[in-house]
Amino acid sequence: MSVRAPQSDDSSPRFRDTVRRLPAPVWILGFGMLVVRIGNFLPVFMVLYLTSRDIPPAAAGLVLGGAGLGNVLGNTVGGYLADRLGRRWTIVLSMLATAGPTAAIPMSDSLPVLITLAFLAGTASQVYRPASAALLMDATTTTQQRLAAFAVHRFAMNVGAAAGGVLGGFLATVSYLALFVGNAVACLLFAAIAAVLLRDVPRAAPDDREPDPGAGAPQPSYRRALADRRLRRFLVMTLIAEFVYIQSTVGLPLHVDAHHLSAADFGLLMGLNGVLVLLLELPITGMVSRRVPGYVLALSNVLTGAGLALTGLAGGMGWLAATVLLWTLGEMLYASMASAYLSDLAPPTMGGRYQGLYGAAITAGTGVGPIIGGAVYALNEWALWAVCAAGGLVSAWLCLPGREDRGLSGREGSTGLA
Numbered sequence: 001m002s003v004r005a006p007q008s009d010d011s012s013p014r015f016r017d018t019v020r021r022l023p024a025p026v027w028i029l030g031f032g033m034l035v036v037r038i039g040n041f042l043p044v045f046m047v048l049y050l051t052s053r054d055i056p057p058a059a060a061g062l063v064l065g066g067a068g069l070g071n072v073l074g075n076t077v078g079g080y081l082a083d084r085l086g087r088r089w090t091i092v093l094s095m096l097a098t099a100g101p102t103a104a105i106p107m108s109d110s111l112p113v114l115i116t117l118a119f120l121a122g123t124a125s126q127v128y129r130p131a132s133a134a135l136l137m138d139a140t141t142t143t144q145q146r147l148a149a150f151a152v153h154r155f156a157m158n159v160g161a162a163a164g165g166v167l168g169g170f171l172a173t174v175s176y177l178a179l180f181v182g183n184a185v186a187c188l189l190f191a192a193i194a195a196v197l198l199r200d201v202p203r204a205a206p207d208d209r210e211p212d213p214g215a216g217a218p219q220p221s222y223r224r225a226l227a228d229r230r231l232r233r234f235l236v237m238t239l240i241a242e243f244v245y246i247q248s249t250v251g252l253p254l255h256v257d258a259h260h261l262s263a264a265d266f267g268l269l270m271g272l273n274g275v276l277v278l279l280l281e282l283p284i285t286g287m288v289s290r291r292v293p294g295y296v297l298a299l300s301n302v303l304t305g306a307g308l309a310l311t312g313l314a315g316g317m318g319w320l321a322a323t324v325l326l327w328t329l330g331e332m333l334y335a336s337m338a339s340a341y342l343s344d345l346a347p348p349t350m351g352g353r354y355q356g357l358y359g360a361a362i363t364a365g366t367g368v369g370p371i372i373g374g375a376v377y378a379l380n381e382w383a384l385w386a387v388c389a390a391g392g393l394v395s396a397w398l399c400l401p402g403r404e405d406r407g408l409s410g411r412e413g414s415t416g417l418a
Contacts, residue, residue, distance in 0.1 A: 015286030020149045025139040025201055026149045028131055030156040032193040036095070037160025039186020041066075041168040041179050042121060049106070049176050049278065059111055066115040070122025071363040076222070078127035079356015083220055087135040088198045090352075094128035095191035103184035106177045107165045125187075126363065130355035137343035137351050138201040144289050147340040151285040154335050158277050220350045224349055225357060230345060235361045237398035241301050241334065242365025243372070244391040247326060248273070249307050250373040252320075252408055258381070259315050269320055273328045281332040288333060293341040298399035304330030305392010312385035 013021075040408040046067070050060040074094075101120040108114050136153060140146045171179040248270075256266045281290060288296045307327030316321045339358075346354035377384045 003396075012144060012290065015144065015148060015285075015289045018144050018187075018289075019152060019282075019286075022145065022149055022152065023033070023139045023201075025135060025198060026152060028193065028197045029135060030152050032190045032198075033132070033153060034090075034160045035154040035193065036186050036190040037157050038164040038167060038187075039120045039183050040161070040164055041171070041183045042125070043296060045168055045172055045176075045179060046118070048172065049179070052176065052341040055111070055114075062111070063114050063118045063150050066119035067122035067365040068363070070119040070124075071126045072096070072360050073369065074123040074126025074325075075129060075356050075359030075363060077123065078359070079353040080222070081127065082131035082134045082352025082356070084352075086200045087131040087138065087352070088194055088200050090131035091128045091194040091198070092191045094124055094126075095194070096163050097124035097127070099184040099187040099191075102187065103181050106180050108400075126359060128190075129359045130352045133339060133343070133355040133358075134351035135198070135201065136339075137355075143293075143340060143344055144255065146343045147285060147289050147336055150343075151282050152335040153339075155278075155282055158274070158281070161242040162274055162278065177344060220347075220353060222353055222357070225350050225353045228345070230280070231342075231354060231357065233398055234342060234345070235302075235357055237395045238338070238358060238361040239365045240395040241304065241393050243369040244301075244305050244395065245327070245331065246366045246369035247373045247384065247388055248324075251308065251377055251381075252311055254374075254377050255311055255381070256320070261317070265317060268317070268376075271323050272321055272324050273331075276325065276328045277332060279324040281335070284332045285336045288337065293337050293344075294399045294401055297336050297341070298396040300330045300333035300337070301392050301395040301399065302330070303327065303333070303392075305389050305395070309385045309389035309392070311388075312382055351367070 009175060027335070046064065047060065050063060055063070078094065081093070098121055101117040101124065105114065105117050105121070108117060132153070133150075136149045137146060140149050140210075161322060167182075170181060171182055252269070253266050256269070304327045307330060309321045310323045313322065314323050328389065342354055342358055343351070373384055373387075
């Protein structure tokens with residue numbers, strides 16, 4: 001199975017025209033994503049809620065660990081259900097199953113119950129992700145269209161997260177019960193949007209893809225998905241890239257504190273990241289929409305690793321802002337391109353499983369990143385920045401085409417990650 005590079009001839013539509021012509025399921029899913037992200041308070045405010053209950057840090061770590069473990073499991077379960085049950089009903093099931101344990105968290109005083117509820121909410125809240133990505137994949141037919149669809153999806157997520165942070169901060173000052181119930185309501189609204197407005201889209205198999213399995217063909221499975229060498233390489237790249245990126249929430253705040261800057265200063269740096277992503281990610285995605293995905297992803301990982309590694313040399317807000325600009329550019333180049341590349345890689349019958357493994361790699365990288373990053377920083381700050389630089393280079397190398405692809409590049413157009 002080969003994956004063709006995006007076509008760059010003049011007959012290809014402009015990116016903005018591709019965005020305007022995206023099919024209805026993309027916009028419906030984007031609206032649902034906007035709603036649920038506005039109400040997605042649990043990941044952001046869970047630590048503040050636990051500390052407000054005078055729960056010791058070690059016990060709070062167990063609750064957060066339960067949620068993190070659930071995140072990894074939820075993606076793999078969601079990938080299976082997306083292929084077996086269908087995209088639409090997997091999204092509905094995920095949101096309905098998330099609402100109950102999320103609303104119940106502030107009603108419990110027992111640590112074991114809190115850990116269990118966090119695990120259930122963490123699992124259920126991730127089940128929809130592979131289904132959503134697979135639905136975007138099903139609803140689009142060209143690489144540029146998929147890239148545009150994932151870019152719109154990301155834009156809705158980012159707008160929702162920005163609005164949700166403000167709304168969540170207000171609700172937290174009123175009542176944590178209102179905060180978590182509001183999260184549950186947002187999940188129910190997304191479930192209703194998916195049930196009423198969304199429909200599964202049969203995905204046609206292009207000429208260079210596998211046809212749907214017949215009676216004697218191998219059935220879809222995670223084992224079959226992991227037999228794909230390109231997918232394995234992509235997952236390793238994702239794990240390393242996410243580990244490096246999450247240091248923006250671990251190493252950066254520790255560095256800010258070590259240089260006697262305030263929490264407000266750190267907030268300004270993260271705010272700069274958010275503003276840049278909201279304003280520039282869609283245009284930048286359009287600029288690289290006709291480039292070879294492997295090379296774009298390689299550049300993005302180099303920029304992210306370099307930006308975070310250079311944090312160690314920055315002592316003032318001006319230089320720190322420059323490093324944020326660098327790794328934010330890497331983030332913007334990476335996010336939609338990675339999802340679109342994976343969609344091109346996946347066979348028609350295993351889109352959910354490919355996306356589920358991708359989601360599991362993301363949550364694993366962001367889950368172990370704070371633990372290992374914090375431990376490395378405590379040992380030696382420069383060791384962490386060296387790890388970021390090395391991780392950026394290794395993940396970039398994993399994106400480049402292998403020898404087999406270089407041999408075929410003249411005939412098929414390599415995308416890298418082979």
